[in-house]
Amino acid sequence: MSTFVYTVLDTSGKTVKGRMEADSEQYVLSKLHEQNLRIVNVAKQREGRTLPSLGRKKVKLKSMVVFSRQFATMINAGIAVVRCLDILEGQTKDDALKTAVGQCKRDVKAGLSLTDAFSKHPQVFSRLYINMVRAAETGGILDQILDRLAAFLEKEDEVRGKIKSAMIYPILVLIFAALMLVALFMFVLPKFKEIFESMNVQMPLATRLLFDGSTILKGYWYIILAAVIGGYIGYRTYAKTDSGRYRIDQFKLSVPVVGELVQKMSISRFSRTFATLIASGVPMMRSLEIVGETSGNVVIAKAVENARNSIREGQKISSPLAQSGLFPSMVTHMIDVGEETGKLSDMLIKVSDFYDREVDGAVKALTSLIEPCLIVVMGGIVGFIAVSIMAPIFKLISAIG
Numbered sequence: 001m002s003t004f005v006y007t008v009l010d011t012s013g014k015t016v017k018g019r020m021e022a023d024s025e026q027y028v029l030s031k032l033h034e035q036n037l038r039i040v041n042v043a044k045q046r047e048g049r050t051l052p053s054l055g056r057k058k059v060k061l062k063s064m065v066v067f068s069r070q071f072a073t074m075i076n077a078g079i080a081v082v083r084c085l086d087i088l089e090g091q092t093k094d095d096a097l098k099t100a101v102g103q104c105k106r107d108v109k110a111g112l113s114l115t116d117a118f119s120k121h122p123q124v125f126s127r128l129y130i131n132m133v134r135a136a137e138t139g140g141i142l143d144q145i146l147d148r149l150a151a152f153l154e155k156e157d158e159v160r161g162k163i164k165s166a167m168i169y170p171i172l173v174l175i176f177a178a179l180m181l182v183a184l185f186m187f188v189l190p191k192f193k194e195i196f197e198s199m200n201v202q203m204p205l206a207t208r209l210l211f212d213g214s215t216i217l218k219g220y221w222y223i224i225l226a227a228v229i230g231g232y233i234g235y236r237t238y239a240k241t242d243s244g245r246y247r248i249d250q251f252k253l254s255v256p257v258v259g260e261l262v263q264k265m266s267i268s269r270f271s272r273t274f275a276t277l278i279a280s281g282v283p284m285m286r287s288l289e290i291v292g293e294t295s296g297n298v299v300i301a302k303a304v305e306n307a308r309n310s311i312r313e314g315q316k317i318s319s320p321l322a323q324s325g326l327f328p329s330m331v332t333h334m335i336d337v338g339e340e341t342g343k344l345s346d347m348l349i350k351v352s353d354f355y356d357r358e359v360d361g362a363v364k365a366l367t368s369l370i371e372p373c374l375i376v377v378m379g380g381i382v383g384f385i386a387v388s389i390m391a392p393i394f395k396l397i398s399a400i401g
Contacts (some may be wrong), residue, residue, distance in 0.1 A: 004022055004043065043120075075142050075146065100124040103120070156269070157327060250299050275345045
């Protein structure tokens with residue numbers, strides 16, 4: 001007998017983890033199904049460790065978009081699920097996705113549902129994806145849901161692409177400027193220092209500070225590099241803790257301009273994800289749980305969790321969201337109208353479209369602000385270095401005269 005570790009959802013939507021002794025994975029799955037539990041993941045445990053999922057590598061969002069589009073088209077054409085997975089395995093170029101699809105094909109052949117097969121690869125198929133497929137299998141509308149998923153992922157990829165393309169230029173400029181400054185401090189300024197000291201030139205305070213900085217960087221560069229790497233590792237470690245991640249996300253929202261962009265992105269993702277889940281037939285409580293996890297910001301996720309708790313008590317979604325202070329009144333009013341009219345998904349889609357445009361405007365505003373700031377900062381640094389170097393030279397010329 002082997003030990004299997006499983007993660008399931010009970011009837012109230014709560015995540016439950018446990019272990020079970022069994023001869024095979026199929027036995028564990030059948031036992032869990034008998035208890036009316038929704039399976040998230042089942043894995044065999046060896047030597048106290050859980051076997052990793054086949055899809056450990058990160059799958060590109062574009063690969064998931066293509067996979068969902070092709071899957072939806074083939075299902076709509078009446079092709080059997082196993083045959084679809086076989087074709088998709090052969091066509092997929094992403095190695096992680098190919099491995100996961102191949103395993104899913106074998107699991108479906110063995111009698112598992114498509115949802116349970118996808119659930120075994122949480123690194124490839126997100127909880128949003130798995131729950132929408134579960135709703136699709138229940139309602140018999142797999143092609144429509146896959147098409148909707150593809151549209152959702154496509155929009156997500158489009159937003160990310162715009163932000164990345166907007167940030168490329170400032171990041172490249174900063175990297176180039178940093179490399180030039182390091183080269184200047186380590187190789188050029190020491191030569192000037194030797195010249196001035198050999199000629200006994202009296203150097204002003206700014207020049208002495210500049211040369212002292214050059215000496216420290218040249219003599220202790222390894223300590224500075226170790227401090228930078230250590231600071232980065234410390235930040236990453238702190239960001240993995242619950243309190244650290246919450247404070248970092250809270251700080252992101254409070255930063256001028258950047259905080260506004262982060263807030264708009266989170267609201268857009270919240271609205272689009274929530275609308276997609278509700279329209280696909282996923283229950284309200286389950287939808288809110290997934291929305292909180294995929295919001296990308298712990299502070300927003302906490303506000304969504306509060307809304308979820310309020311619904312349990314019979315309140316509306318809009319009330320706790322408005323009380324959090326993170327959602328503008330326009331958003332909460334639209335959600336309120338959607339709840340009253342029974343068209344919540346339509347209202348959320350309109351909110352998402354509006355905030356997608358707001359994100360585009362915020363990204364353009366941020367990039368237009370970064371460029372002049374970079375020019376001013378770089379101009380100030382170059383000006384300081386030039387004045388610090390030229391001042392002793394002018395003194396030397398005056399002395400010679």
